[in-house]
Amino acid sequence: MISNLLNGFVEGDVDLYGINPIDPEDFPKVPKFVGVVLQDPEKQLVMPTPADEVSFTLENLGFTVTRESIMNSLKNVGLESRAYSPTEYLSGGEKKRLCIAASIVHKPKLLIFDEPTANLDPWGVSEVINYIKRLKEEGSSVIVIEHKARHFLPLTDKLMVLINGEQKLNLTKDLISSKYEEVVNTLNNLGVDASKPNLTRRNELYTKPVVITANDLWFRYPSSKEYVLKGVSLTLRKGEVGVVVGRNGSGKSTLLKVLSGLYKPDKGSIKVPSLNGINGKVRKRNLVFYVPQEPDYMFIHNTVLKELQSCSNKSFNFDEVPWVKEVLNESPYKLSHGQRRWLSYLIAKLHSPEVVMFDEPTAGLDIRLLKQFVNWVKDFVSEGKTVLIATHDVRVVCDIATNAFIMSEGTLSQVSVEEARDYLEKPVEVIS
Amino acid sequence: MIKVRPVTLFIYGLTITVLAFIARSTEQLILLTLINAPLGIYLGFKRLKILIILFLLGLIGLFVNSLIFANSGIAVLDLQFITVREGAITSFSKVTLRLLTILGAALIFVTQINVRDFIKSLEEELRFPKDIAYALSVGLRMLNILERDAKEIQLVRVERGYRKVPLTPADVGSFLRPLLSLGLERAIWIGIATELRGFALRNPKRAEIKVGVLDILLYSLLILQCLAILILA
Amino acid sequence: MALSKRFTALDLTYLGVVAAICGVIFALTWNVYFIGSALGGPIIARIMSYGLWFIGAPLAATLIKKPGTAFLGEFLGAVVETLIPTYGAFTNIIYGFAQGAASELVYAMFKYRKYGIVQASLSGAVAGFPCVALDALLFGDIYPAEVMVLITIAAVISGAIYGAVAAIAVRSVRR
Ligand SMILES: Nc1ncnc2c1ncn2[C@@H]1O[C@H](COP(=O)(O)OP(=O)(O)OP(=O)(O)O)[C@@H](O)[C@H]1O
Ligand SMILES: [Mg+2]
Numbered sequence: 001m002i003s004n005l006l007n008g009f010v011e012g013d014v015d016l017y018g019i020n021p022i023d024p025e026d027f028p029k030v031p032k033f034v035g036v037v038l039q040d041p042e043k044q045l046v047m048p049t050p051a052d053e054v055s056f057t058l059e060n061l062g063f064t065v066t067r068e069s070i071m072n073s074l075k076n077v078g079l080e081s082r083a084y085s086p087t088e089y090l091s092g093g094e095k096k097r098l099c100i101a102a103s104i105v106h107k108p109k110l111l112i113f114d115e116p117t118a119n120l121d122p123w124g125v126s127e128v129i130n131y132i133k134r135l136k137e138e139g140s141s142v143i144v145i146e147h148k149a150r151h152f153l154p155l156t157d158k159l160m161v162l163i164n165g166e167q168k169l170n171l172t173k174d175l176i177s178s179k180y181e182e183v184v185n186t187l188n189n190l191g192v193d194a195s196k197p198n199l200t201r202r203n204e205l206y207t208k209p210v211v212i213t214a215n216d217l218w219f220r221y222p223s224s225k226e227y228v229l230k231g232v233s234l235t236l237r238k239g240e241v242g243v244v245v246g247r248n249g250s251g252k253s254t255l256l257k258v259l260s261g262l263y264k265p266d267k268g269s270i271k272v273p274s275l276n277g278i279n280g281k282v283r284k285r286n287l288v289f290y291v292p293q294e295p296d297y298m299f300i301h302n303t304v305l306k307e308l309q310s311c312s313n314k315s316f317n318f319d320e321v322p323w324v325k326e327v328l329n330e331s332p333y334k335l336s337h338g339q340r341r342w343l344s345y346l347i348a349k350l351h352s353p354e355v356v357m358f359d360e361p362t363a364g365l366d367i368r369l370l371k372q373f374v375n376w377v378k379d380f381v382s383e384g385k386t387v388l389i390a391t392h393d394v395r396v397v398c399d400i401a402t403n404a405f406i407m408s409e410g411t412l413s414q415v416s417v418e419e420a421r422d423y424l425e426k427p428v429e430v431i432s
Numbered sequence: 433m434i435k436v437r438p439v440t441l442f443i444y445g446l447t448i449t450v451l452a453f454i455a456r457s458t459e460q461l462i463l464l465t466l467i468n469a470p471l472g473i474y475l476g477f478k479r480l481k482i483l484i485i486l487f488l489l490g491l492i493g494l495f496v497n498s499l500i501f502a503n504s505g506i507a508v509l510d511l512q513f514i515t516v517r518e519g520a521i522t523s524f525s526k527v528t529l530r531l532l533t534i535l536g537a538a539l540i541f542v543t544q545i546n547v548r549d550f551i552k553s554l555e556e557e558l559r560f561p562k563d564i565a566y567a568l569s570v571g572l573r574m575l576n577i578l579e580r581d582a583k584e585i586q587l588v589r590v591e592r593g594y595r596k597v598p599l600t601p602a603d604v605g606s607f608l609r610p611l612l613s614l615g616l617e618r619a620i621w622i623g624i625a626t627e628l629r630g631f632a633l634r635n636p637k638r639a640e641i642k643v644g645v646l647d648i649l650l651y652s653l654l655i656l657q658c659l660a661i662l663i664l665a
Numbered sequence: 666m667a668l669s670k671r672f673t674a675l676d677l678t679y680l681g682v683v684a685a686i687c688g689v690i691f692a693l694t695w696n697v698y699f700i701g702s703a704l705g706g707p708i709i710a711r712i713m714s715y716g717l718w719f720i721g722a723p724l725a726a727t728l729i730k731k732p733g734t735a736f737l738g739e740f741l742g743a744v745v746e747t748l749i750p751t752y753g754a755f756t757n758i759i760y761g762f763a764q765g766a767a768s769e770l771v772y773a774m775f776k777y778r779k780y781g782i783v784q785a786s787l788s789g790a791v792a793g794f795p796c797v798a799l800d801a802l803l804f805g806d807i808y809p810a811e812v813m814v815l816i817t818i819a820a821v822i823s824g825a826i827y828g829a830v831a832a833i834a835v836r837s838v839r840r
Binding site for chain 2: 028031034038039040042043045046057060062087222286300431
Binding site for chain 2: 667671674675676677678679680681682683684685686688689690693696697699700702703706707713717724728737741742744745747748749750751752754755756758759761800802803804805806807808809812826830831833834835837838839
């Protein structure tokens with residue numbers, strides 16, 4: 001469909017309500033029949049407020065725009081009270097709903113969702129699934145493209161698995177409902193995330209030495225009055241993998257940045273016993289290293305080689321990651337997404353920290369890259385290091401967590417890994 | 433509340449700035465400054481304190497420059513280590529007045545305008561092509577996201593032991609690359625999404641330019657200033 | 666509309682992104698300018714910072730490779746900067762217009778066939794002339810003619826450097 005825009009080349013025929021989207025003449029008519037919701041709202045929303053966003057679609061397609069039609073469409077997704085407040089102040093879930101509203105306001109017959117659950121907290125995910133259910137009941141056709149097929153199986157009429165551009169599996173509703181278990185197994189074998197995550201038990205580490213403790217941390221951004229962290233305390237021991245879960249905007253990322261010494265807490269202390277130090281020193285020695293969600297933020301130099309050399313003067317062991325040898329003189333930005341992620345882990349590791357903090361490291365990753373990440377963390381902690389991960393991903397919690405925390409409105413509570421899993425699963429389970 | 437239309441504000445701000453560039457005599461500049469600076473600073477003091485403070489700090493630098501480059505004529509003030517002469521004072525005050533006018537006009541514009549209405553009126557009233565209005569709204573939307581990116585990049589730079597503010601070409605390159613990489617990645621999807629929302633079919637709505645009382649007031653003020661500059665020239 | 670025939674939504678989005686990047690860079694450049702002024706006076710400050718203010722044109726042109734993009738990249742960047750607002754206020758729009766037009770000329774001279782590092786560097790360099798001319802109107806009372814000449818040279822050098830930096834950056838991120 002995009003061949004008309006990206007100078008790609010498509011062969012074959014598509015019949016979409018009587019027009020052929022591959023034909024340059026017909027292509028501009030596609031939006032009349034089709035609404036598309038892309039993965040990342042930041043890559044779709046272009047207007048300053050929700051009301052403008054919705055009316056942009058309507059104006060494009062030549063509808064007369066009234067206040068009423070805008071409000072109705074926003075009401076559908078529960079955003080009518082935010083109609084005129086700036087888009088950038090919406091939460092992740094709200095932005096997603098706005099994308100949906102803006103894509104369906106002209107009542108298209110076909111809707112396409114590209115990974116509708118990425119980056120969303122479980123409540124957001126459940127909202128989206130409910131919404132798709134409603135659209136289906138109202139008679140629209142919906143195509144969902146997803147890594148996490150599990151949430152959508154009960155709604156599916158037709159299921160298709162694509163691997164490297166080849167159609168590997170094509171199932172219909174009857175088959176899915178009659179042989180549910182079998183289907184799930186086949187899907188899992190094909191690398192699709194279809195089954196409920198299983199918890200793998202891990203050794204308790206209560207006897208290991210403490211690596212970092214934070215006591216009664218308070219923090220607010222200079223630009224706002226509200227505290228984001230309101231008295232957070234936590235302890236991590238050597239070899240632990242801690243996960244922090246919580247709703248969008250609850251302060252997870254902020255906590256990681258404060259713990260890595262990148263932001264100074266307004267009150268409270270962070271202690272790293274191996275250093276016997278306080279905030280400032282944590283930073284100086286890079287004992288705690290923060291890895292942001294986008295690997296691109298991490299790169300400074302224009303070749304992979306310089307990037308690695310700049311981190312440490314130890315010679316680099318290429319056996320660990322053979323592909324790095326092939327791309328030493330490439331710009332880091334030309335690597336594939338998986339490779340960029342990996343390079344960002346390498347950079348973190350080469351700074352030889354005791355603790356690495358990952359902010360949503362698995363958002364939008366397929367199962368192969370997820371496995372890569374899980375293995376990396378397992379290796380890393382087996383060397384006696386410690387990891388803290390902020391995430392919405394129940395797979396991460398089940399596969400590697402030894403400790404879990406729930407962040408809620410600026411306070412942190414330690415819970416069991418089971419509780420953290422249930423916390424993430426409950427909102428979604430209710431529907432399916 | 434009555435509001436001045438964005439187009440009016442835009443024309444006013446731009447014209448005053450042009451006048452400040454053109455005006456050569458001290459009288460002209462004093463007139464422009466007296467009208468625009470107090471109004472602007474009054475309107476903008478709350479929200480844009482930092483900008484105003486920066487401006488005042490910048491003046492110190494300017495004064496030093498005028499001491500170095502334009503210190504000629506009769507001695508006005510004799511500090512032991514340096515003599516301040518007339519040339520320095522007059523050139524410094526002229527430049528200051530000019531900058532004050534520009535600052536005032538900008539503060540009036542920025543405090544009174546609603547960015548959303550501004551872009552809308554570009555397309556509807558000033559009849560800019562839909563392309564420009566669209567590119568600008570993307571730009572402003574992306575600005576917020578890129579500011580967040582820039583903060584994050586600065587954090588990592590600090591973490592990895594590099595300068596926070598890019599001072600050398602190498603710094604700038606390493607700052608630009610992630611901004612571009614992320615920006616372009618987003619742009620591709622935004623472009624696709626926009627096309628899929630029927631941008632090609634868009635026929636921009638055109639509206640008549642409406643004027644209210646405040647607009648007429650501001651336009652008259654503008655015309656008066658233009659005339660005054662001509663007379664004083 | 667003549668414009669829409671030439672630009673796709675994708676091109677326009679790229680332009681928007683360049684404008685936003687310019688907004689961020691231009692805003693940061695004020696810090697560079699002030700740091701430069703404090704450390705080395707007006708000429709050093711201009712070498713360090715002016716090229717950054719011309720970066721919109723080489724960025725947009727190297728990226729989109731179509732007539733008009735150099736001008737629009739610089740000009741829209743300046744409009745965004747005005748709306749932020751930064752220290753330069755409305756002068757930004759005037760400077761942006763003149764610098765963008767000058768940079769566009771370079772690409773026009775190559776008949777819109779070449780969008781390499783050399784062109785980017787040149788387009789940055791020529792933006793120095795209108796910029797200093799406008800500076801002369803603003804600050805002419807302070808700086809005598811010979812200093813203005815030095816300032817021009819500084820601006821042109823800085824423009825050439827950062828034009829190249831912009832083009833190289835674009836090349837190293839394009840996948
Ligand atoms: N730079 C900033 N300036 C001001 N406020 C901020 C800034 N960054 C975050 N906030 C606010 O702080 C709160 C916590 O944000 P944070 O990013 O830590 O949440 P989060 O739990 O990581 O959310 P998500 O799951 O969406 O990533 C939010 O209300 C957010 O709006
Ligand atoms: Mg976060």
